[in-house]
Structures are given as structure tokens and as C-alpha cells.
Amino acid sequence: MKCSFPSSLAASLLLLACSNPRKDSTEAAGSEQSTHSKVLEAGAAVLQDLTPVRQFDIYLVGFHPMKDDPAMQMEAHHYCHQVNQDFAQCVLFDGNTASANMNGVEYIISERLFESLPAEERPSWHPHNYEILSGQLVGPGLPAAAEKALMKDKMNSYGKTWHVWMTTPHGERPADKLPLGPPHLAWSFNRDGEARPGLVEGAFQQLKIDVAEKRRERADLSALARPQEGVDALKGALPGAGAAPPGVQPK
16 A cells, blocks of 8 residues: 655654554444434534544554453454643554454653652553564554654653453453443563464564564664663563563663
């Protein structure tokens, strides 16, 4: 799929990236939408102010284990709005097509804001350096220079993520047809081998992304990395965990 982008790097980052479709979304329980409902929806789209939703104009794909059950892992399509230099908010979906389900939220803060949090709040925020340096967090469709600038901007940041609907858990657990039970606090992978085999590879194959190439392209960003809290939060909880790229260090 070919996309055209403005020559300005800043303008490129403000676009929703044009990317290959990811079609594995779970079909929600319920009957087919009626014609009456479709007409009302179309009218609302024309007549109502949707400004808050239209601001979610940055698209990222990453992967989350649940902190209370690390074997439960999810592919997450993030649609984000950069509120200011230190704070972004994202709506999470299980794909990037018209049939994708909203299944969570993530807030992203800078290292500076993280340092301002009280001690009891910090265990809810996962570190991002491994996701970036490993190549597992991507901005599909962005030009390489624009994507790398975006990742550079997120070095040493933290995310607080809640998955409220287990639509596409990877592994033995079946998908839920509706949002069931309490939300799950999600975490980040922080070592090679922590993700279930096929989780990253399956998603990136459809998106036509080479994770090894992303990792090589971002190797120089390790010079910007500082030790982060939470890197060892799941240490020993996931079989197959190995080393991490240079720059991923516990604080």
C-alpha cells in the first residue's frame, strides 16, 4: 500500500499513518446493526461535533502482557493524542480496520512527570525503553525518519494501560465476545523472549514490518536511555526470557 506524506516531519507525525490492514478482530456478540441505526449514525457523523475524537491522530502498534497474569498477552493498536510535550492519551483497539474493537486505554507520560508521581502510584506505570529499542513498538506507515523521531521523543517515558476487553488474547485463553470482568493493568515486555512465540511475528507479518530491522535502526537511541523503574517487575514470571538490548536497565 502506497501512501503520500507532507514533506514536513512535524506534519507527518500529525497524520494517522497509512498502513496495511490487520484483520484479526473478534466479532462482538449481538445482532446485525439495523438500517434505522445506521441512518442515525450517519446523521450524527454529519451534524455532531466530534472534535475530541478527531484529535487522536497518531497510530502506534505494541504488545502488552497483563501484570497480574503475564501469560495473558495482547496486541494493541494505539490511537493517540499528544496533549503536551509530557503527556499523551491513547485509545486501544484490537486491529486497524472498520471492524476493530476498542479494548483499552493508555496514558503516556515523560520521565519528568513520572518522577513527580507518589511512590504508591509508580507500580501502575510500565517503562517503554525495551519496547522502543527492541523494535516492538512501531508507527505503521510513517516514513522511517518520522517514526524514529517519534520513538526518540518517547525514550525514557512510561505508560499506564488498562485492557477492559480481552478480545484477542494470545495463547490458550479464548477471546471474550463482550467486555467481561474487571479491567487488567497491562505491562511492557522488558527482555527478549518474554512475548509468546508468534505474538509479535504474526502481527508484523500482516503489517509488513521487520522487527529486526527496526531494532538495528534504533540502536543509537540506546545512548539516550536511562535506567527505568519497572524493568524487573515481571522478572522470572515469563519463561524464555533472555537478555535485552543495550540501554534497557532497571533503576
